[in-house]
Amino acid sequence: MKIVSANRLLDGIVVYLTAQDTWSEDVTQAAIAESDEEVKRLEGLADQAVADNLVVGPVVGAINRDGAKVIPIRNMERIRSLGPTIRPDLGKQADTFRVSNA
């Protein structure tokens, strides 16, 4: 299972290509490719988004699923999907952190 991430051109925030051919900050919204053809199709969409100056540096990354959770396998991709491990108050994980500290 693979997903495509990139950085949004305007602010550099990590975004994920969704099934609707949009880009979401939330990894759980990522379109999950289960075949080589599907990966290729997503890469094509990502390349178009680069050409359209929406995102930069798209990368394909393998994931595991745990219920609704989408967990990138590579350490770097996992950290990108959450935020710095040393600052749970920052990055995408910050919302979870705020809820758990409420």
Next chain:
Amino acid sequence: MYRYDEFDHQFVRERVEQFRDQVERRLKGDLTEDQFKPLRLQNGLYLQLHAYMLRVAIPYGTLSSRQMHKLADLSAKYDKGYGHFTTRQNIQYNWISLADTPAILEELAEVEMHAIQTSGNCIRNVTADHLAGASADEIEDPRPYAELIRQWSTLHPEFAFLPRKFKIAVVGSEKDRAAIRFHDIGLCLVKNDEDEVGFQVHVGGGMGRSPFVAHQIRDFLPKEDLLAYVEAILRVYNQFGRRDNKYKARVKILVHEAGLDEIRAAVEAEYGHLQGGRLTIPRAEQDRILAYFQDPEFETLSDTDIAYERALQENPDFARWVKNNTHPHKKPGYVSATIALKSTGEAPGDADTHQLHVLADLGERYSFDELRVSHEQNVILPHVRKIDLIEIWATLVDAGMGAPVSGLIADIIACPGLDYCALANARSIPVAQEISQRFANLEAQQDIGPLKLKISGCINACGHHHVGHIGILGVDRKNEELYQITLGGSGEEDASIGTIIGPGFPADKITDAVETTVGTYLDIRQDENETFLQTYRRVGATPFKERLYGTA
């Protein structure tokens, strides 16, 4: 401190406007990422894991309180409330938006700062001894020469597309507090037999995947020939440095492959053409720059003070901070004070907005409006009266910056690592945090004595692990973070590169391994005056290997 003249102001303002236009063109799609990337890098803007990262130069580590306040304001306005001081005397903001960058650069220009040449294959921010102009052991303040190099190298057209980046460091004392032997060019002010002051020149040092201690290429260089000689080195490098392989493109590889004698001959030949020409520094210009670095108006003080001595006796916590975090000053009654951004469990080199403002206030109130940042990721008040130390210390403790650990094991250097950096293979900061927590006991740290522990999250070695007495290198092995230990490195005048002592340790074992390493040292040192590095150099790696791996 150096102050911009009208030319400097105009130059930096024009540069901001140029980048504003480039950003607009990028956002409109008139520039592709391939076209834009080198432009943003030339302005210090990287794309990292979570956002853009802006690296702002603090030339030779010197800044005013006004500038520090501005760095604090920027951290609140455009970032997430903190900044990270690096091993290159820069500050990095981790959460920058491309769209905001021109406005940030405009605000920096207001306080005579910029991010030019903090990236790219050019001459980078010139670094210097953080105690320059203050230390008792100094021959001469190296910063005027660092400033001359800064002016000469800024947008130097001949050196805008070097084979690879190029770093220059300058010190004014025999004691090397700027790791000059690990720079492309290291300059050390020395006196010759005639008692004239000039430069000892080192070339070809560096860390990264191929670490080298620099070679001394010249024993004595007259000061007025500084730029001619440095330009000669750059020309030889620009012509002969490899461009076919980025891993072999630094001048250290050129010196290593060609040999020092051949490089020296080529540099001296080029220097022969340049010496006495347009690069000879005119006396008037030298004096103009020197005037900016005149001593502040020091008071005539006794070197001791009854109230200060009493505070030392009555307050052991204060006394410990003074013992570890102050350095002898050239003027009686003054010291330089190191503010270690290394509180237990904190990220080395990080300071939040409030702390940055506190630092600025302390500089303004107690240190003639001047602060320094060191390559060891600390901030220094260069000129403080001993009688003010108790108030300074109390303010620092209140602000969470009173760690009395300068030069001890908790004074760790760590790169941002995989928590932020797109090049990293492993995390650095959590390792630093855990080690600082394990060694939180100050008595124990004091007993261990001087120990430099440095951590890098990849082989590029921004965390200077090669020159740590204990170095830690994070690597990725099949998606597992492993940490290799090196021992015996030094970035100072007794420069050496640490030796890898064995297989790496997993993240949950590396702190134990450091503790075992330190425990081995404590068991085998001759006495408490023999430092970790001295012990290692006396006995070698074997006893450490035996304790860590059960076999030599």
